[in-house]
Amino acid sequence: MELQTTRRDLLKKATLAGAIGLLPxxxxxDGKKGKSTRKRLVRIAHFTDAHxxxxxxxxxxxxxALEHVNSIADAPSTILFGGDMVxxxxxVSKDQMAAQxxxxxxxxRNNNSIPVKYCLGNHDIWGWGSTQVDPREPxxxxxxxxxxxxxxxxxxxxxxxxxHFIVLDSISKFxxxxxxxxGSEQLDWLDRDLAAxxxxxxxxxxxxPLLSACTTFFGNSEVDGNKWHVPGTLMHIDARHTKxxxxxxxxxxxxxxxxxxxxxxxxxxxxxxxxxxxxxGNWWKGNFQETPPGYSLIDLYDDGTWKRxxxxxxxxxxx
Numbered sequence: 001m002e003l004q005t006t007r008r009d010l011l012k013k014a015t016l017a018g019a020i021g022l023l024p025x026x027x028x029x030d031g032k033k034g035k036s037t038r039k040r041l042v043r044i045a046h047f048t049d050a051h052x053x054x055x056x057x058x059x060x061x062x063x064x065a066l067e068h069v070n071s072i073a074d075a076p077s078t079i080l081f082g083g084d085m086v087x088x089x090x091x092v093s094k095d096q097m098a099a100q101x102x103x104x105x106x107x108x109r110n111n112n113s114i115p116v117k118y119c120l121g122n123h124d125i126w127g128w129g130s131t132q133v134d135p136r137e138p139x140x141x142x143x144x145x146x147x148x149x150x151x152x153x154x155x156x157x158x159x160x161x162x163x164h165f166i167v168l169d170s171i172s173k174f175x176x177x178x179x180x181x182x183g184s185e186q187l188d189w190l191d192r193d194l195a196a197x198x199x200x201x202x203x204x205x206x207x208x209p210l211l212s213a214c215t216t217f218f219g220n221s222e223v224d225g226n227k228w229h230v231p232g233t234l235m236h237i238d239a240r241h242t243k244x245x246x247x248x249x250x251x252x253x254x255x256x257x258x259x260x261x262x263x264x265x266x267x268x269x270x271x272x273x274x275x276x277x278x279x280x281g282n283w284w285k286g287n288f289q290e291t292p293p294g295y296s297l298i299d300l301y302d303d304g305t306w307k308r309x310x311x312x313x314x315x316x317x318x319x
Contacts, residue, residue, distance in 0.1 A: 021129050042161040045114070046296040047175060048082030048207070049278030051123065052107060054099035057284045058087060059107045061315055065279050065295055066111040068313035073100050077160065079114050082258040082276065083121025083170075083207030087283075089144070090122065090129035090177075094137070097126050101148050104212040117158075118149045119167045121207040121259065122178050122233075129177055142171070155186055157193050163201040164251070166193060170208035170236065170259075179187025179232035181209030187241055194249035201304035204255040210236045211243070211255070211273040214262040217289060234260065246271050253304050256296075261288040263310055274308060286317060 047065065052058040069075065086100035103150040108116065124145040127133030133140065139147070142154055154169035168190070170179035182190065194202065209215065215234040236242065246252040247269055254272050261278040274296075281293030291316040299307045 005113050027226045038303045038305060040299050041302050042072065042078075042163055042300045043076045044203075044298050044300070045076040045079045046082055046205070046256055046258075046298060047277050047279050048276055048295075049084040049121070049261055049280055050081070050104070051084055051278070051280040051283055052100060052104045053087035053193070056095065057179060057318060058280065059103045061293070062104075062106050062279055063111040063283065064315070065293075065313040066108065068311070069295065069297075070111070070113055072297075076114060079112070079116045080167075080205055080256075081116055081118045082205060082256070083119045083147075084123040085118070085121070085126060085145075088123045089126040092126075092130070093132070094126075094139070097139075097144065101144070105148070106204055117165075117167065118151060119205050119207050120145055120151075120154050120169055120171055122171050125171060125178070128173060130249060141173075141208075142169075155189065157197070159197070159200065161300075162200065162302060164197040164202045166190070166202060166204045168204060168206040170206045170257075174232070177233070180206075180234070180236040181232065181238050182236070182242070184237075187238070187245070189249075190242075191245055192252060194245065198249065198251050201253045201300070202249075202251045203298075203300060203306075203314045204252060205254065206236070206257045208234070208236055208259045209257040209273065209275050210239050211266050211268060212257070212264055212275045213266050214260050214264040214275055217262070218260055243269065254298075254300075254306050256298070272306070277310060279313075281315060286315075 027067055050062045085104050089097050120142060123141050126144045127140050155167060157166045171178050172178045172183055212235055215230045216228055218234055220230055252271050256274045258276050260275050263277045264275045266273040277291040277294050277295045279293060279295055282288040292312050294310050294312045297311060299310045
């Protein structure tokens with residue numbers, strides 16, 4: 001299936017002249033003080049948790065978000081989709097899964113001309129939570145998403161404009177569901193990849209956060225009234241291992257994730273961990289807690305620093 005298609009007569013790019021909905025307090029920069037001589041090398045957009053269904057508002061509003069980012073005069077070179085492209089693949093039939101992917105691809109085809117790259121989310125995986133889906137189906141698990149998104153591997157890396165980019169596969173099968181975990185094989189690959197690109201500042205994208213603060217505000221995070229509980233479905237269970245790898249490879253500057261539908265930032269050992277809000281917000285029902293539907297623009301500089309702006313694209317309630 002062709003993914004890098006363009007919309008006919010796409011809106012001519014023009015400065016939004018203040019129309020970009022930059023949220024107060026969410027322009028999270030690297031904190032560098034004083035006059036800077038740094039040079040921006042690349043701008044990317046991070047779209048995560050779009051949750052497009054075969055019916056409903058998802059495709060319409062993802063389309064609006066894509067039109068929004070395409071209309072920026074200083075547009076990003078790439079859109080990084082951070083996972084959960086479709087509403088839910090874990091519990092649905094084959095026909096329902098197919099319909100969701102058709103709707104997602106049609107939305108991109110009709111509303112986007114910027115190159116895209118993908119990271120798998122838990123909702124992009126078919127059948128893991130269902131007793132009605134036969135695991136012998138050729139599309140079972142991650143295979144359907146890999147095929148339709150044309151991903152040779154679910155984790156990979158590439159270079160762009162002086163930065164090294166790594167896309168991780170957060171989703172490991174656990175019992176009848178999943179946890180955030182890389183596993184030994186992917187950790188070994190990550191170690192080798194970071195060593196091979198030690199001369200470049202590195203940007204890492206995962207679906208599930210490697211490290212996050214806002215996971216404590218998601219769902220029932222208190223246990224017995226006196227303990228915080230962050231399950232492996234919300235944050236990587238192997239974060240100690242990735243932390244140790246990043247100490248070994250100080251070229252890692254920035255780790256970006258989604259999954260939680262909230263915006264936060266954690267700085268630890270010279271690495272900034274950013275969690276971004278969802279394009280879908282509260283699964284197309286408005287804000288999720290304090291975070292509205294949106295996407296991020298992230299600028300990456302020649303000195304290894306960065307700047308993030310979280311953008312409201314104009315979602316409004318319907319009906």
